Amino acid sequence: MKTRSSLLGYTLIGPAIILLLVMLFIPLLYSLQLSLQDTDLSHGAPKWIGLSGYRESWLGGELWNVSKHSIVWTGCVAGFQVLIGLLAAMMLNRKFPLRWLVRALILLPWVLPGVVAALTWRLVYDSQFGFMNSLIAKLGFGQHATDWLGTPGLAMFAVILAAVWKGFPFPMLMLLAALQSVPQEQYEAAKIDGADTWRKFVYITLPSISGVLKTVVLLVSIWTFNYFEMIYVLTGGGPIRSTHIAPTYIYELSFRNFNFGEASRVAIVSFVFILAISFVLIRQMNKTEKY
Amino acid sequence: MLIKRLSSQAGFAAGLALLLFFVLFPFMQMLSTSLKPADELFTVPPLWVPKHVSMANFMAAFQHKQFVRYFMNSLAVSAITCALVIIVSVLAAYGFTRLEFPGRKFFLNVILVSQMFCISAIVVPLYKIVGSLGLLNSYAGLILAYMAFTVPVAIWLLRSFLLNIPPDLEESAMMEGASKLAAFFKVVVPLLRPGIGATAAYVFLMTWQEFLFALIFMTKPEMRTLPIGIMDFKGQYETNWGTMMAASIAISIPVFVLFLFIQRQLISGLTEGATKG
Structure with a gap:
């Protein structure tokens, strides 16, 4: 039973709503306003330029590059996090000795502070002292001094691997909980019908966890898109700007070049992009689940 | 076979x-x-x-001139944020689950949308707003920003815990003459304690390691929090990896310990929040 009490209701949710209004929604409008101004320091005082700033940002090409990197980054990191998370969850869903210990160890990267994870990977990728090159040598592929973070083609791969490592335990936790709530009778019935493992996965497991799976994909995509410190610490967007994603680019534009207008244009484009992803995924969720 | x-x-x-x-x-x-x-x-x-x-690296890390200062800054910001977020979110979660008022659905959706907010889109305006309030290089500015990012998730988590507590308990307390708020504090809050613990742990984990806003809000060295402070060990030309890794372990341990204590409630809160929607 819910009590009808408007005054009390508004008083209780008031602080939270005001906080979000002042710290999230008003800044967004402010961002929108800034994005319509030319604030390039070399052009003198800020002036109103309307939407033409957006057109020039696109034609300039840098925004397009950053968008491409952001999409590759978000797609790969979120995709592999969920994939590895699902595989790990399926392994941990079986019973084996010391399972609690394995689960605790797998959660370590996720609990580790983000900047610590980034600094550690920076050392792992170091061309001289890093374990990455030394692992390759130990596996018998010869002694190399690969500079993982300093080579344009490799750097993106390197930051993606590090980010997958940092974040995959979260999807694993969620999916493990979902797997544990799948009714066992269904598997037994399928076994009697002679279904193999793959069929059981496609026809029983996947439909039962699809709700959680979509929520997880949504959350992980948004977090990955906004994941700043991994790239900031590992490459700073380099080499030759080959790993700049939206947050690092916004940071560079606003706090290195003090071009707040251009930074706001990138911010607004990012916001619209995230909104579109969320919208598509939420619609997907509502389509499959009618409750 | x-x-x-x-x-x-x-x-x-x-x-x-x-x-x-x-x-x-x-x-x-x-x-x-x-x-x-x-x-x-x-x-x-x-x-x-x-x-x-x-153990020389660990000794060196702790002897670093500002390390203790950074640690205290981090602790103060995280602890105050935690306390404030819990107060604001428990009240709001209670309002959302136990009361009916016009616009309840709408405001609940506002909370949901805030969870999916593109944080990098508001870095610049938030910096300017906090700056114009004179709150750069102060705990208050950072705490306000952290509250904005954690309150939506906290409300969502607490709401899922509250939905599991049957309202009959409060009703019977109210039959015996307790006011609505008294019933809430005497009956619901004790039952909600595991949920509050899990939510507080989540908020603490998030703020303890937050990087971007700590980086742009705290420009004075003595106001830095640990995640930014640890970059001190990364020299401009040469990094002392030994000390840096020792310091990294030192700042991770409080988080590991906290997580160890709270993991069961936190995991059940997060997974229920996700599965119930």
């Missing part, structure tokens, strides 16, 4: 071993580097297991 079972067992074990190796590989480097004495730090190729174990 037996061979098939054995080979599937072996495949399973190999998969698990591979996963564990992937997870633990960077930790091996972290631990090994932090325990190496100075003369073993810069051997090429690196030694995986140090020949001699030394």
